[in-house]
Amino acid sequence: MKLHEYQSKELLERFSVPVPRGQVATDAATARKIAEELGGKCVVKAQVLMGGRGKAGGVKLFDNADAAAQFAGELIGKRLVSIQNPQGMVVEKVLVGELVDIAEEYYLSVLLDRAEQRLVVMISKEGGMDIEEVAHTKPGAIVRLHVDPAWGLADYEVRDAVASANIPGPARRQMVTMIKALVKAYLESDADLVEINPVAWTPDGKLIAADAKVSIDDNALYRRSEYEATKDDSAEDPLEAEAARRGIAYVKLDGDIGIIGNGAGLVMCSMDEVKAAGGRPANFLDVGGGAQAERVKSCVELVLQDKAVKGLLINIFGGITRGDEVAKGILEAFSTLDVNIPVVARVEGTAAEEALALLEGTKIVGASTMQDAAAKVVSLAYA
Ligand code: GDP
Ligand code: MN
Numbered sequence: 001m002k003l004h005e006y007q008s009k010e011l012l013e014r015f016s017v018p019v020p021r022g023q024v025a026t027d028a029a030t031a032r033k034i035a036e037e038l039g040g041k042c043v044v045k046a047q048v049l050m051g052g053r054g055k056a057g058g059v060k061l062f063d064n065a066d067a068a069a070q071f072a073g074e075l076i077g078k079r080l081v082s083i084q085n086p087q088g089m090v091v092e093k094v095l096v097g098e099l100v101d102i103a104e105e106y107y108l109s110v111l112l113d114r115a116e117q118r119l120v121v122m123i124s125k126e127g128g129m130d131i132e133e134v135a136h137t138k139p140g141a142i143v144r145l146h147v148d149p150a151w152g153l154a155d156y157e158v159r160d161a162v163a164s165a166n167i168p169g170p171a172r173r174q175m176v177t178m179i180k181a182l183v184k185a186y187l188e189s190d191a192d193l194v195e196i197n198p199v200a201w202t203p204d205g206k207l208i209a210a211d212a213k214v215s216i217d218d219n220a221l222y223r224r225s226e227y228e229a230t231k232d233d234s235a236e237d238p239l240e241a242e243a244a245r246r247g248i249a250y251v252k253l254d255g256d257i258g259i260i261g262n263g264a265g266l267v268m269c270s271m272d273e274v275k276a277a278g279g280r281p282a283n284f285l286d287v288g289g290g291a292q293a294e295r296v297k298s299c300v301e302l303v304l305q306d307k308a309v310k311g312l313l314i315n316i317f318g319g320i321t322r323g324d325e326v327a328k329g330i331l332e333a334f335s336t337l338d339v340n341i342p343v344v345a346r347v348e349g350t351a352a353e354e355a356l357a358l359l360e361g362t363k364i365v366g367a368s369t370m371q372d373a374a375a376k377v378v379s380l381a382y383a
Contacts (some may be wrong), residue, residue, distance in 0.1 A: 001216045001227060004047045006095045007295070008212035012194075015185040017178060018208040023095030028073030034096040035065035043100070044072050047093040052130065058091065061099060068096060070078055087237075102209050105198030106167060107131055107142075108179060110186045119147040119186065121158075121179055123165040127198035141165075145374060174207035186200035190220030239283075239306055246287065255280025257377060258303040260296075261315040262287050262326075270315040273374035279381065282309045290320040296329025297336075304337060311342045311381025313373055318349030327355040330364060339363075342380035348371035 003011065009019040017159055021038065024047060025031040035042045042065075046058030053059050058080045072094045081088035105128035113120040123143045126134045134141055138243040145161040157175045167175050178199065186194045195217040199208040216224055221231070231244060243250035249264070257279040262265035264286050271281040283306065287299050303309060316326045326347065333339075346367040347355040356366055366382070367373035 001218055001221060001231060001263035002049045003047065003214045003216065003227065004049065004093070004095075004230065005212055005225070006047055006275045007230065008194075008214035009209065011189055011214055012182070012185055012196075012212055015181045015188075016183045016198075017185065018206065019096040019212065020208060020210065022093050022095050022098050024093045025072060026076065026097050028069045028076070031072030031094060031096050032065050032069035035062070035068040038096070038098050040064045040068075041099040042068050042130050043097050044068050044075065045095045045097065046075050046080055046091040047095055048080055048086040048089040050082055050089055053080065056080045056082035061308070063099075068312050074097065092284070096211075100198040100200045100208055100214050101202050101204075101208065103203045104176060104201040104218065105210075106169075106171075106175070106201065107134070107197045108182060109193070110182050110191075110199070111193050111195075113144075113146065116146055116148055118143070119183065120146040120148065121153075121161070121183065123161055123167070123175075123179070125166050131195075131197060138187055141289075145179075146241070153180060168201075170205055171201050171207055178207060178209075185214075189214070190217045190224060191215060192217045193302075202256075202308055205309070220339060221275050239302065242305070243285075245304055246302065248299055248302060249288065250299075250302060251284040252306070253281050253283050254308075255282045256308045256310040257381060258282045258285075258309040258312040259307065260285045260287060260303060260312070260313070262289065262291060262319075262321045266315060270313060270370060270374065274313060274378060277371075277374040277378040278309075279374070279378035282306055287316075287321070287326075289327065291329070293325050293329035293332055297333040300330060300333035301337060304333075304339065304341075309341065311377045312344070313377040314345040314347075315370055316345070316347045316355075316375060318347065318352055318355075321350070323347040323349065323351040323355030324350075324358060327358040331358065331362065337370060342377060344373050344377040344380070346370055 004026045013019050023034045043061050079088040080088050093363050107124040107127035109122045126141045134216050143161050143165040158179050162172050162175045182194050195213040196209045198210050202210050238253045239252050257274050261270050267286050274281050344365045
């Protein structure tokens with residue numbers, strides 16, 4: 001779950017990472033009050049979970065509270081569109097922060113390096129811009145420091161890494177402290193990403209997190225109840241947010257063949273088959289084990305909310321999940337929704353015969369194998 005910048009800064013502050021003062025506002029009047037408390041000089045930043053807010057016009061610097069409040073008023077309710085997120089996101093909150101005087105911008109992040117099976121700290125002197133671009137154009141400008149899971153980080157290793165990233169001498173000591181604090185924050189907060197871009201180096205020699213991005217491991221959310229309230233808006237896609245509310249494992253993709261199956265492996269396999277048959281999957285959806293009719297109905301509804309979907313493939317291998325329960329769910333969904341796209345169902349295993357009997361004579365096309373189902377849905381959808 002991605003946290004907003006203001007939440008990320010609050011979290012990092014608890015680990016003694018220097019962050020600018022500031023507060024969130026949901027209306028212009030509150031924004032003005034915060035700006036006044038900061039003495040008028042401030043930065044107003046859209047709190048949306050997407051990168052490139054600066055370029056998208058979501059970050060602006062001010063020297064008086066009136067102008068800051070006016071901009072905050074314009075920003076709230078507006079849809080911001082960036083290169084990273086072309087469909088855009090509506091701004092609901094803004095962060096009004098202390099204006100940091102920036103001499104140089106650096107980059108720091110902590111994430112899991114799966115190949116190395118350990119955490120990696122990424123350090124770069126080239127901060128402020130998109131790190132993917134730095135990785136592409138100046139790969140040598142990013143220094144990677146792996147964290148030993150048993151020993152953690154030794155000070156000398158961090159000092160070496162900071163030096164080899166060419167961070168200027170006067171900033172190094174604070175950078176070392178910041179890196180150690182970020183690793184501690186990552187581990188103790190169940191994070192799966194901590195990123196500061198830019199780490200600001202001020203003319204009076206202070207290192208401070210001008211931006212912050214923390215993501216919490218979804219599997220740890222049960223013990224991170226403080227994020228419950230903002231969980232829904234953490235999804236970048238409205239359908240994924242709806243799926244999160246319904247407790248459905250759903251990932252939006254950019255194709256047009258909706259896919260529902262039971263078990264992540266079977267769903268991925270179905271996606272492969274759809275691709276092989278010349279189609280493009282619109283989503284990943286795992287109904288989960290032992291799904292009842294009501295849940296299947298909810299899943300079908302969700303997938304059909306995606307207006308890009310031109311055909312639906314339902315692939316069930318009955319084990320704990322009973323085929324007839326799935327069939328009932330599909331039929332219930334169809335009785336309440338106005339479905340005018342082709343639907344192909346392949347049901348195998350427990351209660352498959354009962355399922356096929358239920359689907360017999362309906363608009364749902366049956367299929368005997370996964371390949372057959374994929375071929376049918378693709379040819380019907382693209383007909
Ligand atoms: P992002 O574009 O979504 O990553 O948003 P950032 O918070 O990183 O802001 C984009 C850019 O705005 C930064 O790279 C800075 O150059 C600038 N910026 C943000 N906050 C401040 C600030 O307090 N002072 C100054 N001078 N610039 C800032
Ligand atoms: Mn940034």
